Amino acid sequence: PAALPPAPLGFTDVNLNSRNTYEVSRRRSAPEHLPHGGGGTAPAAPAPPPQEPPERARHRLGIAGAGSSFAEFFTRNFFTKRTKELKPAVQSAPGWKLFGKVPPRENLPKDSKIIQQEYEARTGRMYKPPAPSARRKNIEFEPLSTTALILEDRPANLPAKSVEEALRHRQEYDEMVAEAKKREIKEAHKRKKIMRERFKQEENIASAMVIWVNEILPNWEGMRATRRVRELWWQGLPPSVRGKVWSLAVGNELNITPELYEIFLSRAKERWKSFSETSSENDTEDAGASVADREASLELIKLDISRTFPSLYIFQKGGPYHDLLHSVLGAYTCYRPDVGYVQGMSFIAAVLILNLEEADAFIAFANLLNKPCQLAFFRVDHSMMLKYFAAFEVFFEENLPKLFLHFKSYSLTPDIYLIDWIFTLYSKSLPLDLACRVWDVFCRDGEEFLFRTGLGILRLYEDILLQMDFIHIAQFLTKLPEDITSEKLFSCIAAIQMQNSNKKWAQVFASLMKDNKEGDKNHSPAPKN
């Protein structure tokens, strides 16, 4: 498909590369970037109306997976992307009368970002496909306005340009036009290339989906461990089967049924009711209540729910998934009062809710948290956590010796950055679509992959990190760049060898468990073999 007409171009953009779409939407949905009720072109809130049943919302949002392209963003993204293409023609800032295209000014004080965003949206709309041919014309460089600036004679009250000067201006002008044309051609090539890649990507996803649905899922147990399936799995699960594959891979050792979920949910609801009846005045008297009770309390979960993916707006009060998240977490605290609610859980439950039906999400959640690594962390079993860190450091030193020493020199231990990564399974630190891809392989490879991913991140940024001091590394790793791409990250993860003198992760970990029996309290020095 050499020259795609503009409309499908925008369309594919949204559908195929949901990753980028998501990225864009995520950044754009940040509250400070939202036009306050202003620009009619940009939808004010990305979330669907609260009264919409979650089921429908899920479909509409296309949340089944890869990071969910919101329907609303469809338009927004479409416009911004297109404006980008047109940039050379419309690059001039809004408000320049010179060009005769002045977007109507609004009186609200706005920051420049909002202004630009609105302007882009608006111009995007103005260029909204009249017809492919007309659009083509728009892209072509139109020198009229510039002519006005450069080639015009001077006003009558000034001395006229000399011949040389006029000539020079003419020449400069020609050069500018030529330069702009060159740039335009180059960008067109780039665009074409990107489109080709996206198209290919879409085909891949589509064909992978067919394989997953028709071949793999019906023969799950027989095929899941085959080389072909494992390789396909590594490429990332198609959004439409992602939840299903996660569920199957996580399994249901705990034999939880949807009915059981309902029972725990109603128990949780009863507790909340009695909690809100005895309410806050008695708070002080209750201060002596056990820690677990306090932690399971409504308040704690409530506080965290609205702080879970706040930029998506769907888990916050009034958002379509708020109650769902509340239910899943509440039911879990009743199901496992010994674990209770621990910060970080809300992120995991949220990702599952985005990919699975409510009861299935709960089942996957409970089983996922029952894995040894997750249980160690969510029970905050510190000595076990230190063993995980120690195992991580064995592979850290093996794979990235230079960076390992650099960190050592600042006593920068994994508790600084790994806690957040492991507790939320990267869903807080990586862009959501990328986190889902990490989850894909985590479901395939188990806990080992969580630590491998961590090393992949360190490898990806090794050169930058080597230049930084303690506080900057700590800041960097606890707030990773937002433009991290799956291609780059996964090629770095692939380059991480989970072998240490012929020992694999599980063996290294097991030997640490043995070794550390005596020196339990020692702080995570990695034993050398």
Add this chain to the structure above:
Amino acid sequence: MQKHNQKEHLYKLLVIGDLGVGKTSIIKRYVHQNFSPHYRATIGVDFALKVLNWDAETVVRLQLWDIAGQERFGNMTRVYYREAMGAFIVFDVTRPATFEAVTKWKEDLDSKLVLPNGKPVPTVLLANKCDQGIDVLMNNGIKMDQFCKENGFVGWFETSAKENININEASRCLVKHIIASESDPVQSVEPDIIKPHLNSSKIVSCSACFKS
């Protein structure tokens, strides 16, 4: 650009307190001068760096450790507390339970961390979200001063990350005490005698720093 005779101090400060009291918001306000009601929950620890031109000869670099508030993580905090020079303990004036927890946080801190001279680290108490808890503390000024004295806080402030109230002041207060405790390693600063300020406005309510 630094002058040759300029001194530079690097201090690690802890920001602790119950879940959701606004620790991250206070730090964002202090370091980035902005506020959003949409911060994500902190898991583990987050970091920030603030550089203060303390006076003509002194630059102070503050390393802020924003530590997750859930009690459950108590076991892990020892690592985070290490080598800190000062601390803020934050509570939310709209949630009394978070104030109950203040003494627990203080005890936890003092049990895990002392200065090289054996003294507890200077700690300032922050009564955050004072823009919402209208007058909750207004009449409790004396009580609060008493509370600080009894529990070894060097001062307290009503703060609002949202409205940018008292955060710079609180930080200056803490840094002042850190510098004092550093320059006088044997006897640390005399605990400030608390002056009641019945008609104190919200804007300045640090018992410790206001008396001079």
